[in-house]
Amino acid sequence: MKYVALFFLALLLLSAAPLVYRLGIGLSQGYDVENAIRYYFADRPGGTTIGEDKVPLVSYEVTWEGDVENHRLLEASGLAQSSVSPGVLFSVNDSGSDAELFALDSSGNDLGFWEVDTEKNVDWEDLASFMFKGEPYLLIADTGDNFHWRPTVEFIIIREPDTESLAMGAILPVEWKIQVQYPNGYRDCESVAVDEQSETILFISKRTVPAEVYRIPLKPSTQEVRATRMALLNTIPQPSEQDKWEDPKYGLNRSQPTAFDIRGNKAVVFTYKDAYLFKRGWRDNWIDAFSKIPVRIPLPPVYAQEAGLITRSEKFLYVTSERKKGTDRVGLFRVEL
Template sequence: MSPASERHAERAAAPAVSAVPGAPRAPRRWRWLAAGALLAAALAGGLAWWRAQRAQPPAPGSRELAGMMLDPQLSEISGLAASRRHPGVLWMHDDGGNPERLFAVAENGDRLATARIEGAIKTDWEDMAAFELDGRHYLLIADTGDNGGLRRSLQLHVIEEPDKIENARLKPAWSIAFRWPDGARDCEAVAVDVARRQVLLISKKRQPPELFSLPLMPAGNALQTATRLGELAGIPEPDAQLRQNNPFRARIQGQVTAADVSPDGRTLAVMTYRYLLLYPRQPQQDWAQAVAGAPRVSELPWLPQAEALGWSADGRFLYATGEFIPAPLYRIAP
């Protein structure tokens, strides 16, 4: 007997059963509709629970692996910024020696698109920032790397975020040429304070690191001079054992490689090769006063040459990754 015939015979032999003696049995169609309604209600409840869990603030200091960077084109990432226009998209750029380009990357580390930047020379791009100004969404690219301490002028390029995530060619909305007030220095960390219309820059190799500022939208095209604001306090010092066993690591672990201002403008996040430092700013403080205070310090999760850091658009997480492939992409709760 076929499976269909067996099911027919079983249905014919089975006695009619109703929930209430004597009550008519509900038609099969209505029973299926009722079961479907129950299933839909259960799924809706589960979705509401998941959304509620996601809405809960993460535990301070918690970290999770969001994805892995496996694409060979992402092998020298030195700048990262979360899109303010496209949810779930991270903008990244690679180091000097590569074409002038930005990568749109998903939170799991997959490359979504590549944008070529026209009208901007790439000497040594080292960091980037995302911000919203007058209803428009922008990315600032810092061409500020100077390992040899030889550059007399440096550039910042501001790119408006494109409407779509697709391969494209983009041009700077404006650029800022500037110099340091007292001689060349290496810089791999830039951040934007939109409320003050201010660009913040942090030196890399000098200890303690120095904080500088530039106007976000200077008048005219004249060469700007960065203003020194102060020094960053609280950079952990290597202990004697590390100095003895690994002098190179001891020398570089406190060097600043990235920075970003939180979307609410209250916290400056600073990355070194080993640490994450968070400098809170009180309403009455400027950034010079904020970085002179004690930061919250935590060790970074393992990263191959940690050089890219950026706040999520909602300020709930910091994204962090490094150079080389494969490289983990982390979400870190502040």
């Protein structure tokens, strides 16, 4: 009996080891471990959204443009089109990777990668391109917070590199950073966009139901700011019974926002399954636009689709995903609007 008890104690310790390891990392980084423990064990009832049958489904032509060539781009968590060279796309890796920016063409061919001059990639989750005062920039969203324990998240702004002239091995300097606090507790976020017209950063919570849209100024007067919640995305429906049947383990996550982009009066929210296209009328602001029912656009059924963009021409979407097991081929897909 003694050995049976010891056996089960060992199993318990082994099963708890990953959690203990994570908590140890959190303590060393100054994260709110107490809140992470509460979040881990909490019952998290969600709100309500409209049903899938209420959102019009529009299918557009989807084409495979090519595979992502650079094998260092293992877990693409953001995708952005160059503001000055339409055939150039940029991407970043998810958490745990080096702080690097990748460039690729619209067929996935490698155009180079460069180190970003910042401490580390804590949890880079999206990428946005924008023009500011006549110059092209990229915003890196270090906003992932799976454990709900980061007191602040960070936006990192760099100048868009010239892929034709910048030497490999060059280090990209940071132009400015923004430390962000949420007004109502910690949030995990993988979906960030820049509205050039209002010079505002908009970003969407991932694990709340309905998803919440927040905003901050693009270049605030102070480095630390408090976000403002501006809208609830209760027009993005929750996973259907079919989703749960097709994927009993992860089907419940299919409606979570994983990428976001804004071009002109169009905003696109990407999820693991579909993209949702919101249009802003000439009298509307984004609060008005997000209160309306969007168009639902089916996306290719690929693994861990967490990177997407709408082109500056507003004619196409591009999406890509993480490499399954870190080694599998991964495609770049185009959706014609």
